[in-house]
Amino acid sequence: MQARTLPAPxxxxxxxxxxxxxxRNPALITFLVFGYWFCLLIVAAVPFIGQVLMSLAMPALSLGIFNGCKAVAEKRKAGPEILISGFKQNLPEQVKIGGIYLIGTLVVLGLTAxxxxxxxxxLMLGKRKLDDATAEDPALMFSLLIGTLGSTPLMMAYWFAPLLCGWGRMSAVKAMFFSFVACWRNWRAFMAYGLGLMIAVLIxxxxxxxxxxxxxxxxTLPAIALPLIFIPVVFASFYANACDVFDHIGPDDAA
Incomplete structure (x- = not known):
């Protein structure tokens, strides 16, 4: 699997x-994105094991959004049911990706602890409120640095993994490896992408x-409309950068 190295712009x-x-289809993409969050919230509400189930289901649900974006890009008809289509694409490996990501997140949180x-x-688990004393604690600043350094490579490994696993029929470990390499090769473009998203929110x-x-x-109206537009656009941009970095993601590439 070859990832292209793209310029920062x-x-x-x-x-x-x-x-x-x-x-092209704001209704469908918006439904898929907020349906994704709604499904994760419902799963997370399951007593005792909700957080674990949410992590395991996340890759397959996100793949459903990508399937919807692909259908829109190819001008094919697609309905709301495409959100769960990712559960039909290499599901065991998708679950493994979620499990690896969960374990990695716990390791990073352990290091910050x-x-x-x-x-x-x-703070992240909602067991403590951020007050002035906590915000000014030097230990918190240091742990934030550790968390950033630890979570960045984990996010890089996850970024393209559901697509490579679902569309490319790769194993979870292989998909996460290629995802990390692709992000590493395109760190300049991702820096510009992150800066662009910040500006798109700030202005x-x-x-x-x-x-x-x-x-x-x-x-009030623009304050409500902004996230309803911005969040689906961000998810659609995930599909755009995947198609840009990988010219084609399919079983032939995995071979």
Whole structure:
């Protein structure tokens, strides 16, 4: 599996490509994205094992969104049921990806706990509120650095893995390896992509804040509309960068 090495400006284009894809069928892509989050919330609510089940189901559900984006890109008809289509594509390996990602996340949280006594882990799990004293704790800053350094390679390994596993019929370990390599080769484009997403949030956010100073009522509608548009566009941009980095993802590539 060969991943192309793209120039940094391609990261900006992924956002534009994602927006263009979303515009083709905003209803379907928006439904798939928020349906994805709704399904994860329902699974996470299962007593005792909800968090584990959520992690295991996440790759297959995310693959359903990619299948929907692919159908929109190819101008094929697709309905809401495509959200669960990822469960029919190499499911055992998809579950393994979720398990590996969960274990990696727990390891990273364990390392941060050694640095701050578990403050960051409790904040992430909702067991502690972020007050002024906690925010100013030097141990928390150090654990945030550890968490960032530890979670970045884990996210790189996960980024393309569901697609490579589902469409390329790869094993979980192989898919995560190729995903990491692809992200590493394109770190410049991903830096530009991350910067572009930050700007795409900050500028509308500032405009909404200014509008709120003039009229809180007038700012309500764009404040609601922004996440309803921005979040699906971001997910569509995930599909765009996968298609850009890998010219084709299929069983032939896996061979």
């Amino acid at each position: 391609r990261g900006w284009m992924w956002i534009l490509d994602g927006f263009a894809l979303w515009k 050694l640095a701050d006594g578990g403050i960051l882990a409790e 509308p956010g500032l405009l909404i804040s200014l509008l709120g100073l003039l009229s809180p009522i007038l700012s």
